[in-house]
Amino acid sequence: MDYLPIFTKLENRPCLVIGGGEIALRKVHLLLKAGADVTVCSLAFHAKLLEKADAKQVKIIKGTFSDELLDNKWLVIAATSDKEVNQHIAECANSRQILVNVVDNPVLSSFIMPSIVDRSPIIVAISSGGKAPVLARLIRERLESLLPMHIGRLATISGEFRHQVKKTLKSVSLRRRYWEKLFGNGQLGQLLQRGQTDKAIALMTQSLTEEVAKGDVALVGAGPGDPSLLTLKALQLMQQADVVLYDRLVSSEILDLVRRDADLISVGKEAGNHEVEQSRTNEMLVEYALQGKKVVRLKGGDSFIFGRGGEELEELVASNIDFQVVPGITAASGCSAYAGIPLTHRDYAQSVTFVTGHRKQDGKQLDWKALAIKNQTLVVYMGLIQAEEIQQQLLHYGRGAETPVALINKGTTADQHVVIGKLDELSQLGGGLKGPTLIIIGEVVCLADKLSWFNPEQGHKLSRDPFLVNLA
Template sequence: MDYFPIFTKIKDRHCLVVGGGDIAVRKVHLLLKAGAAITVCAPEVCESLQQKADNNQLTIIHDVFKDEFIEDKWLVIAATNQREINEHIAKLAEQKQLLVNVVDEPSLCTFIMPSIVDRSPIVVAISSGGKAPVLARLIRERLETLLPMHIARLAKISGEFRHRVKQVITKESLRRRYWEKLFGNGTLASLLQKGQMQKAQDFMEANLTEEIAQGEVALIGAGPGDPSLLTLRALQLMQQADIVLYDRLVSKEILDLVRRDADLMSVGKAAGNHEVEQSRTNQMLVEFAQQGKKVVRLKGGDSFIFGRGGEELEELVEAGVAFQVVPGITAASGCSAYAGIPLTHRDYAQSVTFVTGHRKADGQPLNWKALAIPNQTLVVYMGLLRATDIQSNLLINGRDANTPVALINKGTRHDQQVITGCLSELSQLGGGLEGATLIIVGEVVELASKLAWFEPDNNPKPSRDPFLVNLS
């Protein structure tokens, strides 16, 4: 973030606005709404500012800016049309460690005036850090249509009722559950919209005596990496969570969407490195839910496709813990789509098979003969370390050595890499890759160069490994 978002109290604090035109009027209007004590400095001021002065809403100094005007001020806004004066004010305010905003000059500002949606006491501020003010304004206009006016009454009555809720519900997590249930119920909003304040208060009181739901686990598939591929339901539950247990494949951008005060706990696993043993993860899900917490178990891709989600839910069932499942876009679907590779195509593949490169030591061996059948697509999850075995087993069982293959590393993310080649090269293709990599084997890979649409800067088009190209 270029600017730290903060709401600051300026009621009765002395603020200086330098400038007397229309821009100064807009800044003064916002400062007055926040209760600031305003002084305007300008040789001449517009009629609107003069009227506010006549009504004792602000003080006007009919003069050019002088350094002493800044003394004893808490905040300064430079709104003149003279860059030299604006720069001087900014430098002076910086020396005196005062907050300063210079209109249309973000580089001179120590704070930015955001676009505001005002449903006081609910206030939403949108800022682009001065880079795209028109875009910020358009976002504000969109939010204006989404936030009903009665949300102000909802916030006000909730503030008045907070002390009562604290008296009755002493546990913080259960208080949060009470408010979430209350705000999620359309009855309260409907009563406030109709102005029935007493009935609204009675409704809130009645809900205090109802039993608060116990803890629950939400098993959520976070998708392959791009946060925009999260489902709406996943995002809603992530915003309600008390604690989130996440795997290493869940991207930072997705974790940033979790509610700010939720506890984040990594239980990730990599090949040969289990940060937290699966049995302990299962136990923690049960323990946190039994403490009354809303628990989110966040997994990359889809939890039911090589995500061990079924194993975790079995533990919850045995412990009598309530749960729900939110599917995610599995890596095979997401990564192939972002690489321009359709998993099935009438001219290339009539079926697709998903297998994992990691299996239990005593697990059943793969049916390589069935996997080597032509005109089908084979997708191997977590297969990078076993690329040599995959190549040799497919060739031994009859798959053509020239069968197209693709390695998709960090699929759907902006550092995605797609390397294509043929089956006889598979063991060498991924030599420089690290991290989550998906292997696709099949004739559909031929379409990658034609259908690729996602073109991050580091890898504009699917291509063969440079090392192999130089050798050919």
């Protein structure tokens, strides 16, 4: 960047223009628009400059340039037709560190004047740094036709309205959303275009009232169980919620972190046993949001991984409800980390696949052949009931009987229980396990021996004997 674009405040600040012709007149005009206190020095003056002097808009000094004219000036424009005079002015101004522009001479100038599109208070400045003035002009012309005239008016009334918006909408994100919606509303522009400013202001006020009255939904992933795995954003939203609709998998420790006055509603799901039907959950989200509530939809793990988050959002979109999505740590990440089983490892697994053991009645079959390939890790969610089928299919398609498998029950919680075995005994390993269980199949499971660190009984951290670690 050859120049730093800045917008300078010149209101009531003394500025000097040397030269009295057409070009000087244009520069004076711009400086006056910015409210500058303008003095013009020249041997002769354009008639319009004389008019401005008569109207006391500018001071004029008839004569040649002298250094003392620079006293107290903020900014100087040399617009004479004499190159030597212009150069002298530039040298004097530079030696006093006063910003100087020499018309059509970027080399002598310490600032240049851009092409501008003026929709005050919106101003677009374009400069090619003196390299391609025609190109800059063409860009300006394009922008002139793109930016409607009423945009300045829009910016002005927005500025007047800002304080009220700030008072009404407490958070930055709410305010941002309000403004984005407002400026995206074509109706506002049309009103201003027709000069109906009162109606435009009424529309802004009405939108603000609606924004306050309208609730929204945050689809929040609560992670696999350990409350300290919640994201900061999840926690913030839980603390601001009016209503929280939560799943069975969300632990009571996590629910304890929800704002005390919020309504907690269980819509828990277990494969085949839905406490509240999904369609009813969807309806409830919409109903509460339409009541103006801040709704948090809290789901175990991550909402977009076997969490039906997408289906709920589609319902919100259909009802025009605002929403946001906060990712959570999915069971595969949480459980594998807390069991010391890296899901990939350069020696054992170059890919990892997440599949669900529970599918829609008419759901598609899994591609067992692809899932049986060696050197990949298979993570099965909701797979306990289907353990026998998983075992048979993988063996049938060539996965080794000795392939290590891990069942992680209630992973990351104080009740975490890990069972490790081989693929040909998978269907036997889960007997007696209750609660959420994740199955990890693949060579990486053997690393648990060496890498497990989480001991729920002893308050998380497992103290390891370095001698045993080396033997493992």
